[in-house]
Amino acid sequence: MNIVAGVDLGGNAVNYTLITEEEKFLIEGLCEHPARSREGPRVCLNQIMEGLEIAAARAGVKTSEVTVVGLDTPGPASSTGVLSAEGSTNFVHKDWGGFDIRAGLAEKLGKPVIYLNDGNAGALWGHYVLFGTSREATSVSAIIGTGLGGGVIIEGNVVKGRKGFGGELGHVLVPYQSIPGAEGMKPDCNCGRRGDLESVCSLTAIEKTLLPYFLPKYPGHELGKGDLHQAAKRVRGMAERGDEMCREVFRVQACALGLFFDEMVNTFDPDALIVGGGAIETDKEFQDWFVSEIRAGMPPQRVEQADIPIHIMPNGDTAGARGAAIEALKVARDSGLA
Numbered sequence: 001m002n003i004v005a006g007v008d009l010g011g012n013a014v015n016y017t018l019i020t021e022e023e024k025f026l027i028e029g030l031c032e033h034p035a036r037s038r039e040g041p042r043v044c045l046n047q048i049m050e051g052l053e054i055a056a057a058r059a060g061v062k063t064s065e066v067t068v069v070g071l072d073t074p075g076p077a078s079s080t081g082v083l084s085a086e087g088s089t090n091f092v093h094k095d096w097g098g099f100d101i102r103a104g105l106a107e108k109l110g111k112p113v114i115y116l117n118d119g120n121a122g123a124l125w126g127h128y129v130l131f132g133t134s135r136e137a138t139s140v141s142a143i144i145g146t147g148l149g150g151g152v153i154i155e156g157n158v159v160k161g162r163k164g165f166g167g168e169l170g171h172v173l174v175p176y177q178s179i180p181g182a183e184g185m186k187p188d189c190n191c192g193r194r195g196d197l198e199s200v201c202s203l204t205a206i207e208k209t210l211l212p213y214f215l216p217k218y219p220g221h222e223l224g225k226g227d228l229h230q231a232a233k234r235v236r237g238m239a240e241r242g243d244e245m246c247r248e249v250f251r252v253q254a255c256a257l258g259l260f261f262d263e264m265v266n267t268f269d270p271d272a273l274i275v276g277g278g279a280i281e282t283d284k285e286f287q288d289w290f291v292s293e294i295r296a297g298m299p300p301q302r303v304e305q306a307d308i309p310i311h312i313m314p315n316g317d318t319a320g321a322r323g324a325a326i327e328a329l330k331v332a333r334d335s336g337l338a
């Protein structure tokens with residue numbers, strides 16, 4: 001049997017999935033193994049291999065039946081999986097700088113490895129759930145986490161771009177000055193831009209910009225008492241329970257996303273817009289409210305485009321591994337490996 005593995009390397013854990021040629025997923029839910037990425041590539045690649053053996057055993061298949069592996073990691077990295085020479089938050093060990101993680105893993109496993117960054121892998125999964133592997137549909141996914149990731153899938157293909165920065169949606173500027181109820185807000189992103197999507201719509205934005213903006217308007221609010229880093233993590237839960245200020249924080253984020261999606265509608269005329277990530281791992285009532293606020297934030301749409309749906313991305317924490325597996329399956333089919 002030809003099996004394709006999806007391997008999602010995150011900050012602390014590696015997440016696995018296994019899929020057959022017929023697109024049947026052999027692992028339900030999370031299958032994790034410690035990443036130990038702080039200890040450098042040599043230790044981490046060993047961990048990935050060890051975890052893959054555990055995942056295969058759990059799915060009842062042999063590691064030798066895995067013919068292709070899809071790998072995704074946080075960036076910045078090139079489109080072929082060479083990590084940035086400048087290092088990054090998730091790859092702090094000095095040996096990671098400029099490391100070709102795709103080639104390194106391929107050599108370790110003795111199997112072909114296909115690479116995507118984690119945002120693009122998540123976006124491909126969201127796309128696949130709606131459209132399968134059809135080469136016709138186009139979608140744009142925004143994934144709201146610590147930062148803002150995502151990706152653009154055009155007619156079934158991930159837009160990776162010339163140097164691998166395709167789909168860096170978090171750093172696209174949005175006209176934040178037009179968000180109602182956020183007049184005078186100055187959202188600065190870690191990348192140096194002011195007013196890109198991540199600077200308004202991310203956990204980091206809640207801590208750096210939205211709480212400092214809203215807390216003075218709500219004197220005595222309980223989140224004003226502790227430190228902002230901890231407070232930011234509580235905003236989603238409190239918004240879900242109906243806290244007025246926290247709902248405002250999320251309404252402003254939804255509005256920024258609406259402005260961004262409007263730009264994407266006019267750029268790509270997509271079949272679907274998809275939103276995912278920790279910010280909306282909530283009950284359905286809150287998800288529905290958030291989507292309606294995204295729509296409210298979009299400028300009026302032309303009649304032909306008013307029905308472009310906004311979907312919530314399913315299987316949040318396994319999206320990366322599953323998207324990486326789908327990409328590997330596609331490449332394997334195109335090259336006759338599966």
Ligand SMILES: [Zn+2]
Pocket residue numbers: 170171189190191192193196198199
């Ligand atoms: Zn930015």
